[in-house]
Amino acid sequence: MTMLPRSTPGSRKLGLVIDLDTCVGCHACAVNCKEWNTGGEKGVLPDYDKYGGQPDGVWFNRIHSYETTESGCSRTVNFPRSCLHCENPLCVTVCPTGASYKRADDGIVLVDTDLCIGCKLCSWACPYGAREFDEDEGVMRKCTLCVDRIYDESLPEAEREPACVATCPARARHFGDLGDPESEVSKLVAERGGRELLGELGYRPTNRYLPPRRATIAAAPLEAPAQTGRGIGAALLGLLDRALSR
């Protein structure tokens, strides 16, 4: 059913918070996602021309690196891109078959690959480029927020998180309920000014990105003391004149 579930305040909105201040761009999340989903319940994520001239495949998560400039000051920003599990996902409403749907109870946007006819319209409707077409199966694929992990009660509770979050070596990815203002992820978003992507397009993404920041140390300049004989400065002499104890 591609009509959207009604979103009420306080309803669960599972999603990711990705810390651009910490992401080193190592692709761990992308590859682990690929790995999990390649054997996951949603079928194999295909690769094309694996050992040939045009290696390509379906990935749910892609890592970009950018250089940014702000008033002459530049930095490198690594940016993981995946489905944002929007509250207003056009990818769902454009679907003619009901294969794309948004779950009412946790807000996860999924594709039922048994219903999908592979018309690709959903991928056109997504401004984030989060959906990739499976040429082998002829159906659309996307991030499932590891729905087959996060509710798997055979896993220890700590492991019930998306593969990308579990594997992130810099711990730049966080998973939780963004509908609950008291959740850890919501607090993180509030504290760090978490941002939504392309808010003006009106998709109301659930995932948030924490912007890069700059830690500083306020330090008084070191005094440059007068030099004495043999080049030893007064400051050092003063320090070493004091009795030391071994």
Added chain:
Amino acid sequence: MNPAASVLLLTTLTGFAYGLLAWIGGFAAAGVPPRSPGFAVVGVVIALMAASAGLFASMWHLGRKERAWRAFSQWRSSWLSREGVAAVLVYPIAAGFAAAAWFDFGGTAMRALGALTAVASLATVYCTAMIYASLKPIRQWHNPHTATDYLIFAIYSGAALYATLHALAFGHARRAAAITAAAAVIAWFAKQAYWRYVDGQTPLATLAAAIGLPESIEARPLDSPHFTENYILREMGFRVARRHAAKLRRLTLLIAFLLPFGFSMIASLTPWSLVACTLALAFAAVGMFVERWLFFAEATHVSALYYGRTI
């Protein structure tokens, strides 16, 4: 956007088909019955065949053709689903109209079925247009011109087809050719207006906004997630060189509108109706295909921003 042949064929062929049905039905609705029952029937059959060919071509766009029937289910939210439903509805309505014409059901039924046929046909075109017009990430599509233009182009191309059929059936098509010529002028202006509009648009977003940074920051790609083109780039990152596009725009104006206008004028004013109408139709067909190719090729998608492409 990737100008896939299947989608270009779909939108071009259905434009001619539903445009033709709109004219035939429209004339009947307006109380101008077909000059012969056979003309109406042949016209409907040809239109439905062309529409079917377009719809069939569009199946090639699907990854799972055998599941195409599922596409009728989500008409409440999906324009693609609505297009499917509308396209299917056209068949019995148009068939009913053709039957009415053949068995000469008389005025009211003819007028009602004609009106229904025209409305259903144009509604289908509108649904098709809205598939594109509803896509927010594509500024060249998500605007009021898209649906208007699709309707204008359907009416125009339908007129060209109608005129040719008319000339074929009756040896002349003075009035229909004049209408075609007028429609070509309108279509010309519509297309020009569209290009002026999209050329004046600003990109929907900046790369900085796309990665959650303030607009004041300038961002530039350093490394991509992958080297070879992936689905996103093939589908959404299609690029046509500005110079190339300008050439194609001029070509579109010439082939899609100017030449058909000229031949339609000839058809309407000279005895060489059939030849002129046929040439007008042929150029219109090729021209509309080029127009549609450009409609896709020049459309940019916000997601291509992530790869540093201009949108």
Added chain:
Amino acid sequence: MPARSVARTTCYMCACRCGIKVHLEDGKLRYIEGNRDHPVNRGVLCAKGSAGIMTAISPARLTSPLKRVGPRGSGEFVAISWDEAMSIATERLAAIRRDDPNRLAFYTGRDQSQSLTGHFARMFGTINFAAHGGFCSVNMAAAGLYSLGGAFWEFGEPDWEYARLFLLFGVAEDHDSNPIKLGLGRLKERGAKVISINPVRTGYSAIADEFIAIRPGTDGLLVLSLIHCLLAAGKIDAEFLVRYTNAHHLVVESPGAADHGLVVRDDAGRPLAHDRRSASIVDAAATGIDPALLGEYALPDGRRARPAFALLAERYLDPRYSPEAVAERCGIEAATIRRVAAEIAEVAFNQPVILAQGWTDTAGRRHESMLGRPVAMHAMRGISAHSNGFHSCRAIHVLQMLIGAVDTPGSWRYKSPYPKPVPGGPPPAGPRGPGMPLDGAPLGFPRGPEDLLVDETGEALRLDGAYSWEAPLAIHGLMHLAIARAYEAGPEKVDTLFLFMANMAWNSAMNPGETTRMLSECDASGNYRIPFVIVADAFASETVAYADLVLPDTTYLERHDCISLLDRPIGSAHGPADAIRVPVLPLDRDVRPFQEVLIDLGGRLGLPDFADANGKPLYSSYADYIVRHQRKPGIGPLAGFRGEDGSAIGKGAPNPEQLQRYVENGTFWSHHLPPEQLYYKHANRDYLSGSKAMGFIDQDAQIVLQLYCEPLQRLRLAAEGHGPRQPPARLRARIASYCDPLPIWYVPLEESMTERDRYPLHAITQRPMAMYHSWGSQNAWLRQILPENRLYLHHDRAAEIGVEDDDWVRVYSRNGSLKCQVRTMSGVNRDTVWTWNAIGKRAGAWALALDAPEFHRGFLLNHVISEYLPAKDDPIRFSNSDPVTGQAAWFDLTVRIERCEPDEPAETAPQPGANPLRVRPKTEKTP
């Protein structure tokens, strides 16, 4: 319902050694994830580890032993049986050993079983053994082990929990992988400041709070300038220096004399100091003294002496180390250097970390708390891969010592079993003759000229020149010279080159074109100049094509392994640890684990420790060896679960159940140190005695940090004409200038010998995080990320040359040229270009299709690097190496870039031609 199971083992997609959980479905690999209980990675796993599945099923895997049938390099082989392969190897090696064991040159690559391979070399009796450390990190290891008794990366780590300022020097994305990322994440979470000093801003540097785009090879100069600022401002921890370093040790001041610059010692060999309280010369290790750090003192025998610190202060206070003097050379503004020095001082001295945790020092004094200077540092390849890297790394260690930031809270910490007494172990063993094993390990730690492996003329005994006057502290050997020197030496000196897991004909070679020529060159009678080459590898690398005999290895999921405390363990600051690998997948082809093959070979050759007195093999498998082998009584490859009942740690009788106990424990063992042992390990009585009890160290005395490196002065004195062992004349000046007991900075050697105006740009490489130390390019997932590489350069440079992204350029160095495409960026030093290393492959290798981007748009910078310095009239050419350690100076390269003409073919150059493996099946007769 498929049969599901989860096995725990240790990753080997790089050198990081993370714990993994391998999920199997019907015996097939389904998913690999990090093991949350594992001390190294705590559940996280990088891109490489996550791509392990694709490595395990790679079509590049070798499938049976191979014997060469075509010319070397042609890739033409015939498959043979293991019996035949082992007979060939055994006969060849037995003959060598009977004649001169040194004619076997045994070099291993990214090996994690060096305690076994080194022991094999020792028992075989060849001194010509080394692993890949010589072209990777020996500068770091040597500088650390000779200064602190620990080192960056493997023997130490930043204190991620308490550091407030973190200085990350040089390209370091690759060492190590997950622990640094976990640590950086923790620092960022805590709001600590990260400063990256690196020519390139990617990866770890991308998230640094401050990026300093330093000119390659000038890190040491920057650090000495920071030291200058701190000394001038008196911002040093004098108390730390006198308690834990040799800053107060008196150094003889008698220029020209045989003892000049040596530490003054009493008759028992104990260093002496001047006590200001008693105004006398006393045992420097005595407690309760007030040691002088400045001044000059008369010794009872009339000689003059000065505290080591006085020499240091005098040197670095010199205006030539002032920020203004070094700014241009380093490419960093003087004000930035002063500010960073001020930030170091601020954090170290105004924001100390004081843990309310008592501890007892080696003098038996109880301290109620632990005072820390929360300035942490880390450095790796970027420092290491320069010919001034040893001294640059020493400079960083000196900076750490001066501010009291060695194993104190918030600073850099030892990973247990380190620290070890400086300089870290026994000297290297020399040759003993035909049929004899060596007296000790082939790799060791020279203390002075007496420990060098040189002949009576002072020239190297080892093939690669390690432990000679060319590279006296080459504690990891000089693998990058092995092939070139074997070629030069000729068949009389080297008969068999035995390579394991090292791509020495391609990305691990400086100058692959020359290297492959040397491997395939014949003399007039058609015999190869290097008579026999054995390659052991799991994959069809470029080097396999140059083997005469190929011994196919398994993947890491198909065998036992041992991450041993005798080698490079996985311990952390929290305690020692080691680990094993266990076979998770059944073997589906005719290959054998290399370690098993080596043990078999040792048994067949009747080597001591591999066969008994009757020549009967001692071990049935590697697993058997891991459990039963004892290096010393009670000490074996694994430290955990020893003793009959498995309760002993470190030392204990072999436990037949040991591997089972490891498996039950998640395939690792770790020992958590109690809180009072977590810091000040170099002077922590309880820690050191515990370490001794576990067999890590032989004595539990304080490990005195070496601000002043006396072994270097001993070498230098020899160069000045003192002592019985002196360098040959051609090397005297070199030893005298580079063997300085205090850190020095000099222009990297190759750079200094290359015309700056012809080759104005520095060229360096780094390994992408998703591929570092992995065999990535054949991995179907990783190669989607990076199947080709570009040369990155600053926008301004690109504009000067007139190139834009993806334009083709030719890169010229003094050694040759290559062709590649560029990408422009802003986060790079303006005088530097760089690329990802080891992406470019030789067409035909790694079972990739011939149109693979790795072949046609990937390139190696190696093609324009030489293993030799520019030739002068030297009888023996100088290696392109650090003159102290022999570390391969990959990053000393300077180049010029020119735009290609538009009509040139769009393909990288050089293209040595495709040579895919062509293997005839076993049944066919060999000609």
